[in-house]
Structure formats: C-alpha cells, structure tokens
Amino acid sequence: xxxxxxxxxxxxxxxxxxxxxxxxxxxxxxxxxxxxxxxxxxxxxxxxxxxxxxxxxxxxxxxxxxxxxxxxxxxxxxxxxxxxxxxxxxxxxxxxxxxxxxxxxxxxxxxxxxxxxxxxxxxxxxxxxxxxxxxxxxxxxxxxxxxxxxxxxxxxxxxxxxxxxxxxxxxxxxxxxxxxxxxxxxxxxxxxxx
Numbered sequence: 001x002x003x004x005x006x007x008x009x010x011x012x013x014x015x016x017x018x019x020x021x022x023x024x025x026x027x028x029x030x031x032x033x034x035x036x037x038x039x040x041x042x043x044x045x046x047x048x049x050x051x052x053x054x055x056x057x058x059x060x061x062x063x064x065x066x067x068x069x070x071x072x073x074x075x076x077x078x079x080x081x082x083x084x085x086x087x088x089x090x091x092x093x094x095x096x097x098x099x100x101x102x103x104x105x106x107x108x109x110x111x112x113x114x115x116x117x118x119x120x121x122x123x124x125x126x127x128x129x130x131x132x133x134x135x136x137x138x139x140x141x142x143x144x145x146x147x148x149x150x151x152x153x154x155x156x157x158x159x160x161x162x163x164x165x166x167x168x169x170x171x172x173x174x175x176x177x178x179x180x181x182x183x184x185x186x187x188x189x190x191x192x193x194x
Contacts (some may be wrong), residue, residue, distance in 0.1 A: 001035050010123045017127045023102060028130065030118055033074040036067040036107070039098045060095045068107055075118045076111040077126060080104070090182070106120045 006031050015026030031092045046058040068076065082103045083089055089099045110126050112118035136144070 001032055003032075004117060006117060009116065010120065014123065014127060018130055021082070021103060025080065027080050027124065028044075028077055028108070029080075030075050030112075030123075031078045031105070031168050033066070033068050033071040033076055036076065036078065036105070038067050038104070039063070040065040041096045062098055067105070071111070071114075073115050075116075076110050077108045078105040079108050081106060 002008075006135050011026050011029040014028050014030075021027055032071060032176045042061040042063045047061050048056050049059045050056050067078075068074075083100045084092065086099045086101075089097075110122070112122060
C-alpha cells in the first residue's frame with residue numbers, strides 16, 4: 001500500500017519529536033495493519049539447506065505473518081526496539097524467532113478508527129503521552145502499576161461483598177427488606193439514554 005502524504009508528514013513529526021532509530025526511521029510511526037508483518041516459525045517442520053561446505057543441515061521454516069491478524073484496515077502506532085546481540089537473542093528465543101539484525105517493531109495501544117486515517121490530534125496526543133511516560137521515574141511507573149492493581153482489587157472485593165450481602169442478609173434482618181444489605185447494579189449510560 002502506498003503511504004499517504006499526511007501519514008508520511010505525521011511520521012516525520014513523530015520522529016522529530018520523539019527521536020529516530022540508527023536507521024533514520026522514527027522510533028514510533030503510523031503503519032497500516034495490512035502492511036505490518038513479522039517472521040514466525042512454522043512448526044510443521046524443517047527444510048534441508050546445503051551449506052557452502054557441502055554439509056546438508058535441517059533449518060526451521062519461517063513464514064511471514066500479519067503482526068495484528070485480528071485488525072483489518074486500521075492505522076496503528078508501531079514502536080521500534082533494538083534487538084539484543086545474536087547470541088543473547090538465541091539464548092532467549094532459540095530458533096523460534098529470527099534474529100532481527102536491524103531491530104524490530106511492536107504495536108502499541110494507539111490506533112485510528114477502522115478504515116480512517118489517523119488525525120493530527122491523535123498524533124499530538126501520542127507524542128505527549130510518550131514524553132510524559134519518558135519523564136516518569138521507575139518509582140513513578142511502579143506506583144502507577146500498583147495503583148491500577150489496587151483499583152482492580154478494590155473492585156473485585158466490592159463485587160464479592162455485594163454478592164455475599166445479597167446471599168446472606170444481616171442477622172435479624174428479613175431477606176429482601178431495606179434493612180438488609182441488598183446491592184443494586186448501577187444503571188449504565190446505554191440504559192439512561194433510552
């Protein structure tokens with residue numbers, strides 16, 4: 001797919017704002033889901049390869065696969081990562097992943113609406129979010145993660161308390177009476193709009 005001029009322009013702005021990799025590409029860039037591929041090991045077998053010495057060896061087969069197979073016609077932000085040296089890569093991944101000599105790209109959780117080009121506003125938001133994240137210390141990131149986990153735990157605890165309260169009314173209270181602990185589900189925005 002031919003990259004539209006406005007996407008090239010936004011990618012250039014992202015590169016100027018957030019930096020470039022050693023190959024001159026932006027560290028973050030818009031890519032189209034249909035053109036975002038990676039190499040994946042085909043677990044069906046091996047292929048025979050004749051080495052320059054004449055020795056025939058069995059090597060894994062790799063096939064090209066969409067990075068985001070469940071997304072269609074969507075512009076997503078890809079983030080470039082430098083690969084470890086080949087020895088470290090092989091220790092980590094073995095033959096399951098080809099060593100990406102020039103680094104590799106992964107999707108981040110930023111994308112445009114399906115079938116539409118990303119907007120300048122979305123690009124500006126991405127740039128600001130990355131700058132904010134880069135300014136955070138390791139302690140800030142750990143605290144943010146702990147705060148998120150605390151909210152998840154509190155929500156699960158509240159749900160459990162409500163379920164228990166519904167099933168077992170307080171001592172001496174009649175089931176279903178106002179004096180017992182009966183929870184009422186919140187009314188969603190969709191129901192209020194009706």
